[in-house]
Amino acid sequence: MRFIRLLFLALLAILLVAVALANRDVVTLSAFPANFGQYLGGDWSISLPLFLVIFVAFALGMLAGLVWEYLREAHIRREARQRSAQIARLEGEVGHLRDRHAAPRDEVVAILDTPRAPKAGTTPAAGSTLPAPR
Structure with a gap:
């Protein structure tokens, strides 16, 4: 070339x-x-x-x-700038919504949603991944 x-x-x-x-x-x-x-x-x-x-x-x-x-072509460049700004705004909004909805709503729900660690010395029930019954 x-x-x-x-x-x-x-x-x-x-x-x-x-x-x-x-x-x-x-x-x-x-x-x-x-x-x-x-x-x-x-x-x-x-x-x-x-x-x-x-x-x-x-x-x-x-x-x-x-x-x-x-x-x-001035109107084309103006529209491209406006759409670029709109895309940036919408991407920021989507990121904010992802962060807000991925996090637990309050501390109590966060505590309830965390899985419990199995007690030492217990084995899961046969055919499941759940801890053995008491």
Whole structure:
């Protein structure tokens, strides 16, 4: 898998270098249409190599897509957080109920529920695990 990833990155780098070498001409980008920028004052245009314009446009498109998907899936993440909190609350409640119902209700019941130890020297009755009758 690592080899495939390195191969992909190498091919991508070769492709990007080829695009950059093929598009080295300088182009002028204007922020406003034909001479409209002069009314706002200043020079609203910049000269850049074409490959740089292509790469920046691609990067801005990827960033816009990332932000779009992040905002589109916000309700899914919110619902997952709410359900996770609800699961944690319910698991805590189940644990509390298990602890409460596993323990005896009061001390008298606890004493009555504890099995008695057999007296020394007695053997259980035949066919049972109960102590021998008195």
